[in-house]
Amino acid sequence: MQLSDLAATLGVRVVPGPEAGDVDVTGVSHQADWIRPGDAFVAIRGARFDGHTFIDRAVRGGAVAVIGEGLPDGATCPVPYLRVEAVRPALADAATALAGRPSDALRVIGVTGTDGKTTTSCLALHLLREAGRASGLLSTIGYQLPDGVLRQPPSHFTTPEAPQVQQILRDLVEAGASDAVVESSSHALALDRVRGVDYDVAVWTNLTGEHLDFHGTMEQYFADKARLVQRARHSVLNVDDRPWVEQLLPMATADGHGATTYSAEGSAADWRATDVVEGAEAITFTVHAPQGEAPARLPMIGRFNVANALAAMAGVAATGVPLDELVAGLATFAGVAGRMEMVEHTDGDPRVIVDFAHTPPSLEKALETVRVTTRGRLWVVLGSAGGPRDPSKRAPLGRVATQLADHVVLTEEDHRTTPLQEILEEMERGAREAGRENYVSIGDRTEAIRYAVREAAPDDTVLLAGKGPEETMERGTELVPWDEVGEARRALAARRGEDVS
Numbered sequence: 001m002q003l004s005d006l007a008a009t010l011g012v013r014v015v016p017g018p019e020a021g022d023v024d025v026t027g028v029s030h031q032a033d034w035i036r037p038g039d040a041f042v043a044i045r046g047a048r049f050d051g052h053t054f055i056d057r058a059v060r061g062g063a064v065a066v067i068g069e070g071l072p073d074g075a076t077c078p079v080p081y082l083r084v085e086a087v088r089p090a091l092a093d094a095a096t097a098l099a100g101r102p103s104d105a106l107r108v109i110g111v112t113g114t115d116g117k118t119t120t121s122c123l124a125l126h127l128l129r130e131a132g133r134a135s136g137l138l139s140t141i142g143y144q145l146p147d148g149v150l151r152q153p154p155s156h157f158t159t160p161e162a163p164q165v166q167q168i169l170r171d172l173v174e175a176g177a178s179d180a181v182v183e184s185s186s187h188a189l190a191l192d193r194v195r196g197v198d199y200d201v202a203v204w205t206n207l208t209g210e211h212l213d214f215h216g217t218m219e220q221y222f223a224d225k226a227r228l229v230q231r232a233r234h235s236v237l238n239v240d241d242r243p244w245v246e247q248l249l250p251m252a253t254a255d256g257h258g259a260t261t262y263s264a265e266g267s268a269a270d271w272r273a274t275d276v277v278e279g280a281e282a283i284t285f286t287v288h289a290p291q292g293e294a295p296a297r298l299p300m301i302g303r304f305n306v307a308n309a310l311a312a313m314a315g316v317a318a319t320g321v322p323l324d325e326l327v328a329g330l331a332t333f334a335g336v337a338g339r340m341e342m343v344e345h346t347d348g349d350p351r352v353i354v355d356f357a358h359t360p361p362s363l364e365k366a367l368e369t370v371r372v373t374t375r376g377r378l379w380v381v382l383g384s385a386g387g388p389r390d391p392s393k394r395a396p397l398g399r400v401a402t403q404l405a406d407h408v409v410l411t412e413e414d415h416r417t418t419p420l421q422e423i424l425e426e427m428e429r430g431a432r433e434a435g436r437e438n439y440v441s442i443g444d445r446t447e448a449i450r451y452a453v454r455e456a457a458p459d460d461t462v463l464l465a466g467k468g469p470e471e472t473m474e475r476g477t478e479l480v481p482w483d484e485v486g487e488a489r490r491a492l493a494a495r496r497g498e499d500v501s
């Protein structure tokens, strides 16, 4: 694409560099180290750096133009400069145009919400594939083309920046995909990372207090997430997500857009689940849909996964897949790593479950649902993240854990540069304020897991909460490899007296 055409797309004029004449722009990046020859570099003023500082590095990497909100006083640019009003929308618009607007050629289902995004996205992908659609996924766990291989984009976001989003959608189109599921975080919606995505369907799971360190207030968090529902031609909304659903419905149906509702808790809705039976390894229920009703089996544990299943089914149904195919697809879902993942065990071992719940509401739901299928006592091992993460959830996590589990082991979870002792004390305070004393604090997570697994009886369940599938632990400024399921396996082996040194 010629730079003059890109400038026209962004509605701005080019400030020429020392060389006269137009240039061909072949890509775009906001990260100087990722620039390939022919790219435009987008200079973002961030929290830590001004991207303009990296112009020389980007040009050495082959950048042929720079897009930004204005050069710093006295600075010059060795290549043409496009001055825009707002740099993040420009990054998205440039990336979308350069990728050839790939989402126009796809049916796109966007999934947002505080909890359940990844599970719902993976379920939706599975249902689409079982219905015979060549489909892809962009999610916290990585991205998948129709070949089903899980790949990682260069930055580890739920939803990466616009150039990667658009590149992945482009790759999907080139790989022959007809459908895409895009897990769309509130950060991505607020920071215009998905601005160029043309959503056919928006799926909303729920909204609870999280990420307020970024959004500031619940109202802003809601408004940022609601952008997805406003943009999509059809929305799938959770009527149990009060009070937000009342505000969402009119937003979703403005501009002649459609909406369907779902409820896993027996409320009136287009999609409902009744006769829910939670088993040790699967949940069965009757699904009531606009097309009729059918018995369904979901091979997962966790009552909230009924809501995720309804959300995914309603989202995929909105793209034209019939109910019988959805129900058949549900029965063959293999689950998502680190979400209610059961660790294999032998007779005499307690049941150990690894789950990603890291907010007080999701921990509450996780403990409630695990309790239903626990014959003996319920243990939970958990921590709370430090550094920039919201400190206000530490005491509620301590309270919820000690109120709903019989035994609680408080431990580390990415404390970063926050003193671990400070986090443990806040969680202990939450427990004490609830009048609970059923906890111990063991800072080292390996030791904490070994303690709970060793002390638990065969009928007990040990829930390892908060780390889920994460592959690293942030201790101080150190990033150490982490494998929660591996830790659980070694703890079970140690309990059986095997050598795990």
Ligand SMILES: CC(=O)N[C@H]1[C@@H](OP(=O)(O)OP(=O)(O)OC[C@H]2O[C@@H](n3ccc(=O)[nH]c3=O)[C@H](O)[C@@H]2O)O[C@H](CO)[C@@H](O)[C@@H]1O[C@H](C)C(=O)N[C@@H](C)C(=O)N[C@H](CCC(=O)O)C(=O)O
Residues within 6 Å of the ligand: 030, 031, 032, 033, 042, 043, 044, 045, 046, 047, 048, 049, 050, 051, 054, 156, 157, 158, 159, 160, 161, 185, 186, 187, 188, 191, 214
């Ligand atoms: C709050 C937030 O989202 N900030 C984002 C912001 O960072 P920042 O303002 O600190 O940027 P900066 O590091 O000062 O750099 C400014 C510019 O210089 C560039 N730069 C910087 C250094 C360098 O060596 N070279 C270079 O080119 C950067 O690429 C950037 O364009 O812009 C950066 C560039 O894209 C993002 O990496 C960064 O995400 C931060 C690291 C982050 O933690 N984001 C998380 C919280 C996030 O997005 N999470 C959501 C939700 C997850 C969930 O649902 O749980 C997600 O979608 O993952």
Ligand SMILES: Nc1ncnc2c1ncn2[C@@H]1O[C@H](COP(=O)(O)OP(=O)(O)OP(=O)(O)O)[C@@H](O)[C@H]1O
Residues within 6 Å of the ligand: 113, 114, 115, 116, 117, 118, 119, 120, 140, 158, 205, 206, 304, 305, 307, 308, 338, 339, 340, 355, 356, 357, 358, 361, 362, 363, 365, 366, 468
């Ligand atoms: N519908 C739901 N309601 C409440 N809690 C849920 C729901 N679905 C999943 N959870 C809990 O949240 C955890 C994370 O699930 P999942 O990864 O699907 O959500 P997410 O929204 O993608 O999370 P994140 O934004 O942190 O990546 C699960 O391990 C489970 O404990």
